[in-house]
Amino acid sequence: MATKAEVLRNKKYSEYIAAITPKTHLAQSLLYAFLIGGIFCLIGQLIYDSFEVIFPHYDHIRLGNITAMVLIAGASFLTGLGLYDKFARRGGAGSFLPITGFANAMASASMEFKTEGLTFGTSTKMFSVVGPVIVNGVVWSTVAALITMLVKVIAAAIGG
Amino acid sequence: MLQRLLTYLIVFTAGGAICALAQILVVKTKLTPARILVIFLVAGIIMQAVGLYERIHNVLRAGISVPIVGFGAALARGANQYAEQHGFIGAFAGGLAITAFGIGIAVVSSYIATLLFRAKSK
Amino acid sequence: MNKTLHTGQNTKWVSCEKQPAPIRKREVVKKMQDTSKRTLFFGNRPKIIGCSAVVGAREKEGPLGKFFRNVETDKTLGQKTFENAEIKMLEKAVESATRGAKLRFSEIDLLLSGDLMNQITSSSYVARKMAVPYMGLYSACSTMTQCLTLGASLVNAGYFDNIACATGSHFATAERQFRFPLEYGCQRPPYAQWTVTGAGCSIIGKDGDGPSITAATIGKAIDFGIKDLSNMGAAMAPAAMDTLCTLFKDTGTDASDYDMIVTGDLGKLGSDIFRDLMSGEGYYMGQDYSDCGAIIYDRNQRCYQGGSGAGCSAAVFNSFVMERLWKKTINKVVFLATGALMSNTSSYQGESIPAISHAVVVEN
Numbered sequence: 138m139a140t141k142a143e144v145l146r147n148k149k150y151s152e153y154i155a156a157i158t159p160k161t162h163l164a165q166s167l168l169y170a171f172l173i174g175g176i177f178c179l180i181g182q183l184i185y186d187s188f189e190v191i192f193p194h195y196d197h198i199r200l201g202n203i204t205a206m207v208l209i210a211g212a213s214f215l216t217g218l219g220l221y222d223k224f225a226r227r228g229g230a231g232s233f234l235p236i237t238g239f240a241n242a243m244a245s246a247s248m249e250f251k252t253e254g255l256t257f258g259t260s261t262k263m264f265s266v267v268g269p270v271i272v273n274g275v276v277w278s279t280v281a282a283l284i285t286m287l288v289k290v291i292a293a294a295i296g297g
Numbered sequence: 298m299l300q301r302l303l304t305y306l307i308v309f310t311a312g313g314a315i316c317a318l319a320q321i322l323v324v325k326t327k328l329t330p331a332r333i334l335v336i337f338l339v340a341g342i343i344m345q346a347v348g349l350y351e352r353i354h355n356v357l358r359a360g361i362s363v364p365i366v367g368f369g370a371a372l373a374r375g376a377n378q379y380a381e382q383h384g385f386i387g388a389f390a391g392g393l394a395i396t397a398f399g400i401g402i403a404v405v406s407s408y409i410a411t412l413l414f415r416a417k418s419k
Numbered sequence: 420m421n422k423t424l425h426t427g428q429n430t431k432w433v434s435c436e437k438q439p440a441p442i443r444k445r446e447v448v449k450k451m452q453d454t455s456k457r458t459l460f461f462g463n464r465p466k467i468i469g470c471s472a473v474v475g476a477r478e479k480e481g482p483l484g485k486f487f488r489n490v491e492t493d494k495t496l497g498q499k500t501f502e503n504a505e506i507k508m509l510e511k512a513v514e515s516a517t518r519g520a521k522l523r524f525s526e527i528d529l530l531l532s533g534d535l536m537n538q539i540t541s542s543s544y545v546a547r548k549m550a551v552p553y554m555g556l557y558s559a560c561s562t563m564t565q566c567l568t569l570g571a572s573l574v575n576a577g578y579f580d581n582i583a584c585a586t587g588s589h590f591a592t593a594e595r596q597f598r599f600p601l602e603y604g605c606q607r608p609p610y611a612q613w614t615v616t617g618a619g620c621s622i623i624g625k626d627g628d629g630p631s632i633t634a635a636t637i638g639k640a641i642d643f644g645i646k647d648l649s650n651m652g653a654a655m656a657p658a659a660m661d662t663l664c665t666l667f668k669d670t671g672t673d674a675s676d677y678d679m680i681v682t683g684d685l686g687k688l689g690s691d692i693f694r695d696l697m698s699g700e701g702y703y704m705g706q707d708y709s710d711c712g713a714i715i716y717d718r719n720q721r722c723y724q725g726g727s728g729a730g731c732s733a734a735v736f737n738s739f740v741m742e743r744l745w746k747k748t749i750n751k752v753v754f755l756a757t758g759a760l761m762s763n764t765s766s767y768q769g770e771s772i773p774a775i776s777h778a779v780v781v782e783n
Contacts, residue, residue, distance in 0.1 A: 147644030154653045159609045161324045174316025175309040182308040182359035202398040210406045217410035219417045225604020230319035234364045244407040248416045249600035252500040273335045274372045281346040282376035282388035416601040418494040418591035
């Protein structure tokens with residue numbers, strides 16, 4: 138397809154582009170990611186601890202679920218108000234890695250396509266951004282559980 | 298009290314550090330956020346599968362469960378738990394079943410947000 | 420900027436500071452047969468008899484703010500969707516340009532228009548409203564010059580008297596089309612660009628007052644292997660370089676023969692690359708060169724490398740450039756809008772980004 142001269146030219150050009158393209162300020166962006174990510178985790182822990190005080194008889198799994206749910210609902214609400222992407226612009230990974238980023242991705246996609254109607258817009262597009270997370274999560278957790286089972290079966294067979 | 302403050306410090310530092318690690322991937326590689334999310338998710342699944350996650354979580358608390366790593370670990374824990382309860386078929390259901398709290402509220406709250414608000418141009 | 424690459428013995432791109440302005444002998448414009456056939460000369464001098472630009476609030480706040488007469492502060496223009504807002508904006512641009520040319524819609528013989536929406540729907544809906552003969556064009560962000568080139572050719576050939584050439588883009592619709600949902604928290608790299616909310620329309624007429632389009636060079640789809648969707652400037656600069664060099668060769672001119680050379684939406688980074696590429700070809704781009712994308716936003720508006728989108732070059736050309744032409748502060752302009760010809764599908768499939776640039780020469 139591309140001639141040898143073109144390949145060479147493209148290679149040289151991309152080296153030149155790589156050299157002059159401004160880079161993200163690493164230290165600064167790391168600091169923001171650290172701060173914003175840390176704050177989300179801290180808020181999560183605070184929610185967990187307050188529910189632990191209110192409902193002392195709940196086990197830690199239920200408290201964990203409640204924490205995640207509160208964070209998700211809060212992030213969806215912030216997304217609706219148009220505030221979440223404001224700290225995301227600075228926070229980068231600090232805002233998309235926590236579970237709040239997951240909620241933001243879902244809420245933003247579903248709001249964006251509201252204009253196509255609630256069925257074909259919102260409902261079909263809701264998972265358009267978080268789809269990879271759900272799909273990979275289900276596939277690999279299933280694989281992990283099956284492997285664990287297999288290991289147990291083999292171990293039992295050898296042991297027995 | 299001091300114990301509690303120390304926990305918060307650990308949570309903040311650990312959570313921030315995990316996010317900063319992901320940010321290094323953002324800046325230094327051409328990986329898209331979706332790819333990075335999947336990488337951390339799978340890391341969580343692996344940690345849970347080899348039995349490492351529980352021990353880390355006891356120390357780092359929300360510092361590791363709020364980032365997507367915690368979601369991956371929950372999926373793996375559910376799949377494993379259901380596989381033990383229901384046998385082979387449980388492995389397929391467990392992940393979704395146990396994370397359904399989060400996904401459910403995410404769907405419902407997104408839907409409500411959609412009804413209440415509209416996307417704004419920046 | 421890393422200088423070592425420029426001085427490497429193998430590279431043909433040299434930094435602009437090191438290259439003295441080459442003294443080029445003026446060739447007599449007689450050898451039409453030697454030209455590449457990519458440059459069209461319009462002997463009948465089709466004129467731009469009316470023009471108008473409509474922009475959003477962010478563009479108004481920029482350095483060119485005082486040149487923008489029609490400003491829409493409401494981002495939805497009172498419409499239900501951003502898509503409808505884009506249509507409305509384009510419609511307003513066509514309307515006020517038509518008024519500016521002292522014409523009525525019924526006197527427009529042809530509408531040439533294009534935009535960035537899926538199947539150029541914005542333009543088509545404007546055409547529906549205007550009820551005039553219409554041809555939809557697509558050349559990504561270089562649609563404005565594509566329309567001008569075709570419009571000038573058709574008027575020059577005598578087929579039509581008045582042709583409206585229009586294009587526009589809206590930040591919100593472009594985000595959805597090419598990137599992420601508006602409220603999705605994503606971080607842009609520092610070399611990204613910001614889609615301009617704006618529309619522009621020029622009316623090309625056979626007779627009337629106004630600067631005329633004397634030549635146009637048709638671009639080639641040039642691909643230097645850039646794959647990064649955020650780095651549009653790097654992808655498009657080679658196309659602009661190719662077209663401008665062809666124009667210079669075909670007309671026997673160089674940068675000093677023009678009062679202003681303006682590229683479409685290369686952005687700050689892209690226009691630096693363009694300068695470097697041009698000096699590698701032996702043309703020195705001086706102070707008379709500027710880029711619509713680089714000048715439309717202020718540094719502290721946090722729009723990274725500047726504006727992009729079809730509306731960027733259309734709005735800047737139809738306000739800033741045309742106003743100066745009309746006031747005769749400048750008399751000879753090369754306008755090359757640049758466009759990246761990729762789609763989401765092609766880029767997800769790992770294709771590199773081809774780019775195109777058409778150039779028009781506008782003279783008093």
